[in-house]
Amino acid sequence: MEDHEILSKFQQPASRNLAFNQLVRKYQQKVYWHVRKMVIDHDDADDLTQDVFVKVFQHLENFRQDAQLFTWIYRIATNECLSFLKSKRRKFFLPLNDVGAELLAKVEADPAVAGDAIELKLQRAMLRLPDKQRLVFNLRYYDEMPYEQMAEVTGTSVGALKASYHHAARKIEEYITNADDPALSSDESA
Helix, strand or coil: CCHHHHHHHHCCHHHHHHHHHHHHHHHHHHHHHHHHHHHCCHHHHHHHHHHHHHHHHHHHHHCCCCCCHHHHHHHHHHHHHHHHHHHHHHHHCCCHHHHHHHHHHHHHHCHHHHCCHHHHHHHHHHHCCCHHHHHHHHHHHHCCCCHHHHHHHHCCCHHHHHHHHHHHHHHHHHHHHHCCCHHHHHHHCC
């Protein structure tokens, strides 16, 4: 079902719940994996995905359609992820490195990643990035999202996104290239 059909049905009280269920079915998996790449943990990603769709339901009636529905939902998901990670640091008084170490432990325990040494190395490198750079890298590398659409999702200029992606890719490349260096091995366990 096309987005405009879902939105049209949502505007009518009799078909609102049906339309919302169709919207969830259409976008739930994409939103879940977008969130999961940022927060790593399945349970956290599941909870945040629910939170995203609660917000979508609450605000869909006021959606102005000046952006694509998918982009609008991704923006809500992105903001939820960044708020969650920020809140987690504040709540537990964790420095950035400790949150990264906690997320890395979850990545290493994930059966989908644990057996794949290359993917594990990439995830380790990505977890060293600041949250916003990791977000930009995920959107571009995994979701293959065009910079213009990323600009709508993040509220950031295309030029800044290109620079952020370039810096993230360079940092990842440096980490992966130097990860076998014994001097970095002790740093990895921190």
